[in-house]
Amino acid sequence: MHVFSLFLFLLFFSTSFAATDTVPEGSSLSVEKPSDTLISSNGDFSAGFIQVGDNAFCFAVCFTRSNPPTVLWMANRDVPVNGKASRLSLWKNGNLVLTDAGETIVWTTATVSSSNLHLKLRNDGNLLLLTSKHTVVWQSFDSPTDTLLPDQKLTERASLVSSRSATNFSSGFYKLYFDNDNVLRLLYKGPTLSSVYWPESWRLPIDAGRSTYNVTKTALLDSFGRFSSSDGFHFRSTDYPNKLYRRLKMDPDGNLRLYSFNQETKTWQVTWQVIPQPCTVHGICGANSMCSNHHVTGRTCHCLKGFRVKDPNDWTQGCVPHFDPSLFSCQSPQPMAFLHLPTTESYGYDLNVTRVTSLKECQDLCLRLWAFELSTIFLVWFFLLRSSKNPEAVEQQKHLLSATGFQRFTYAELKSATKGFREEVGRGAGGVVYKGTLYDNRVAAIKRLSEATQGEAEFLAEIRTIGMLNHMNLIDMWGYCVEGKHRLLVYEYMENGSLADNLFSNALDWKRRFNVALGTARGLAYLHEECLEWILHCDVKPQNILLDSDFEAKVADFGLSKLLNRDDGGNGNGNSNFSRIRGTRGYMAPEWVYNLRITSKVDVYSYGIVVLEMVSGRSPMEMQSLENSRGIEQRRLVTWVTEKIKHAPTSAFWIEEIIDPNLEGEYNVSEVEILVKVALQCVQDDMNQRPSLSQVAEMLLSHQNKLLPR
Template sequence: MGSNAYWFAIWFTNSKDKTVVWTADRDTPVNNRGSRVSIRRDGTMVLTDVDGRIKWQTNTTNTDVAAAELLNTGNLVLKNRRGNILWQSFDIPTDTLLPSQLLTKDKKLISSLRKGSLESGYFNLYFGSDNVLSLISDSPQISSIYWPSPYSDIYASGRTNYNGSRFAVLDDKGMLFSSDHYQANASDMGSGIKRRLTIDPDGNLRIYSLTNSTGLWMITWQAISQPCQVHGACGSNGLCVYTPKPKCICTPGYAANDPRDWDAGCKPIFNLTLVNSEVKFLELSQFDYFGSDLYYKPNFTLEACRELCRSDSGCKGFTYRTFGNGHCYAKSDLFNGFASPDFPGSVYIKLPRSLQVSKPSIFHDSSTMCESPEAEILLGSPSIYNIARKTVRWGYIYSFCLALGAIELLFFVLGWWFLFTKHGVPASVEAGYRMISNQFRRFNYAELKKATKNFREELGRGGSGAVYKGVLADDRVVAVKRLGDVVQGEDEFWAEMRTIGKINHINLVRMWGFCSEGRHRLLVYEYVDNMSLDRHLFNPNFLGWKQRFAVALGTAKGLAYLHHECLEWVIHCDVKPENILLDGEFQPKIADFGLAKLSRRDSPGSEISRIRGTKGYMAPEWALNQPITAKVDVYGYGVVILEMVKGIKFSNWVVDDADNHKIPLKSLDRTVKEKSEGGNSSWVESIVDSRLEGNYSRKQAATLIQLGLSCVEEDQSKRPTMLLWSKLSWNVKMKQIKFQIECNCLIFYFSRLCKYY
């Protein structure tokens, strides 16, 4: 758009970039000279261009309209003389939903075409015909829903379609709620913060919170943790990959139509008419293309699928899934291509035999490691290239501004030193300084050495290093973890710390800061009063049943946040009782998340092996060299809750039958299946911790055992997700336990009655 293009819009005055939240007609701007907004005698508010043509108007024809008013909520309203609202901008949203603004069945949010633009894009948030709040890619090439996940039914996503009202709202505290039972929270939940819910040009739905001091927006929740799950992000014949940040590339054998605009997709560099004898197939492991299926063949061999596609001129490739029996999906188009460590299969691209192509690199340099690829770039946005050009063009000006900034910073530091060291600090100023300094920050080594009294009081020691108790200068009690061998250099370590520092959840240990000086790498955490779960589970001072139950549910919520709601994609890799801490009220807080990338865990004397994890809690896929996904955490979690039920460590279990030599978990699973038939609950007493002396709920115990066994299935595709765990609600009435999940299973035995895939 030219500089003369103007819009009638509403924006945040305190935001640095004057963030627009509503426009009257986003696709047809007006001339800045002579265009005007007015209220006519018939009650309509109109936007006219310089030539007098009406470009936009309200649907009001009430002669009682007295005034237009912009409310503090961001709602533009037309009122009559009695103050009643006759029309409001909240009823016709663009790409943003403000707190208290309702999104109903006849409304939708439509993304902007690209970053910095106001014109309509291709991604929509709306209520579909199934009454479910959904994100859809509605491009000229194809239309498909990508959130909730199309790979599982709505109940597995924690939704319900028994919902006639169809509404969604973001409240003043940062909670997003919709009538299909979906609920999400901003990481900084609380009143007094300006927020917005926006569908961005990259197709992701995010909650933003405004930082008043800087005028900048901070992402505090997003719907999709892995950006490559957004359909249409890379256009036709494009692939979305993590390297480690998400980016678009072309399918091997194809070239970009416009490298600055991935909506344009890619075109083949070969003749599409191929003779059977000239065809070859390039395998891309852990890639898939959603939709565009010519046909689907279950229980099919790989070779049969290959021949089927080879003989069909309309087939451009096929996907072959390897879970259970083979599944063959022939593709008429290569659209919505993405790389995923969770995908159990490969895609085979149909190419001329003479064409030499290479496979793309995915998931950073080691796809089997538990890593947290950042998701900050808006895929397909040409603004990335514009920024690069501007950086070169304005390099000298930036250098000059940097020099001025350094001089200004020097004066600030000198003034601060003079004020605070020479004349004392007023109580109010000191309180404000403490409030600022208490946030995530970088510590120096001498500061932490003093706080821990030269690392005198050791709290514990694990595979990633020793933990010491310390007291900071502001009297905060902290736990300081001293890391062993660290892979990253200074810059990489700082980048990882910024990622982990953003993570905030009631069931995760809060990180206050870090230290990186020379060979010293230290992490500063909040101090958790009651230490780790293992000290209260396998020792004489054991937890009661009610506390164990609360720990099971709280731990599930923390892991669900890491896997599905966290701003970065995080797999813990080492879920065990030693990494679950208990606060003063015995509520669980997960520790050591995000450390899989930082430490070398194959050092001599470490019980953690080269394949990352602790023996007894490691999922089978580590040893089988299968793709590592969030399901490794689900496995470890299953072992933990079974240990909480039994009250002893997994390695100490002995099964009292003729098959003692067999794996305890398999024997336990067989025992439960045999003894639970016919509704007999007497088997529960033989498993539950005898120290509880019968003081526990039989129904809760039976359900936890069955849930735990579901989590430790050898086949990772049969394990539930932590998102399902976090949606569980427990209702106790007259000692009757109803275990209810938001997928309309009234009484839920985790792996027996409900199917997830």
């Protein structure tokens, strides 16, 4: 995409042209005729071609009362057309089409109608395709670019995306949208990193005054300056309740602002903004930089010491290294020191969160992490370069990497640690797990992957993503091995084994089962929504939920769907394509069987089956063997629980019917009710009816808090 300079021109009309707000079917608007412009009947809005660069034009709706006219919507913001022979045409089949130089179609409404249609620009700035009976076939309000006008709905399918800059209308880095949890959020999506920065990602939606219990996903602005969203967020402009021309804009600097039109000055004034401190917007100064703000001079970007700006005209590209190469010289190594950066907060670089008790302890930890980063980025770490002259450096590197908690092992080391892969402690579709003792006497679980379809570089890229994950309900990965055809993962060892090992024994009382359900939901929610790269588990089952010494849940085998295949990926919201079915019979969502779209909701379904199994003590695998029909097999446990509830006179009766007899009547009735209720929501056939796992965790946590003594 080229960077365009904006050359907005005032719209002139020839005296022979009668301004109109309508284009009939079979007609077109030409880029070469300035008079080919729609004007709303009140004269406030126009629709036509505007110049955005050298021989580059976009079809746009503008507010004409301001000086200069204000662009509100664009049809082809990322694909400008030529200044010769380009036109917007309303074909007789009902399709509105924008062609470049009379040949290439660059934008279309993709509409078809047997009724005579006409294109109309309304007095509110909405561009519509209407039938003769005024039925709306298409409207620009359904597909906004960076601006929301009064009475224009912001929905799940209609988000606001900033422009690249004030002079470049192409799509930028910032987005206002409804997330999977039904919450309105601001997202920075840069070239290499994406992160939510409003509301703060470390706050639960409920703590930010938001509600995830809404299905409408709708927000609306009115002419009085009031904005309200279905998730509970709302605000009023500083000039509320004056009825004025207004626009809510996702600005190029990542701030969401409400503008009110001043009739006297013919300019827009900011009457509300969501971010009071501009430096809290992610990515605004780019990588390796600092942002500072002054109440008079405004925001300023600086490069960190040792870096220089990549493009002085575009700070979003950040800073690149600019330091003495002798820093890594074997002959004259330079001393390392810390740079004091007061009142500074960083984002997007948190490998993990560690509690420290002193500055010295924090510095030591940073040095270890720094050393690990260098080994990953350059695989030319100066300890290794000196190893031929100093054999002790190899052992020093090994211990230093071990201290970071993430290490690359050789195949020989892991074979020795497991005594030739002798003691098997588990197996699954991904491979076999062995117990081993590492050189530093740590007991580890070492998984030998059964497939090796990736090259080393691809495998290392995926491993690094998984190694960066850190959550109390995810198993800790200590290291890996990639050597020839061998692919192995090294995890912390769980003495209490898996949920499957304990479920049908007396080890798990009711309190522990409820905590396992909550912890598992939290761990999976982190994978789906909080880590930097989406991860679907694809095989949630009791065997992959491990228990530590306190019987706290630790989800294992996450990310194997990425490590074991190179299928086309998608995102956590969907559109993932998998070439083969994944998961375990009895826990698999219907999407796998019926070849439907694979999303994070497949994990939600499997989680629901696991919860029903924990409550009832009945394995879905065993119950399925009673049936022959494939469809009935998948729903056997769910059907059994549903029927018990349906025919029971009271909740106490059905609970008594389905509860695991191993509990011997020792359970909390209200907790059983909420777990079963949540589980049945999770196993809905329609994936859209299932909650997200963050919503599940919130429901369970809220219920648990209600039971605590006040």
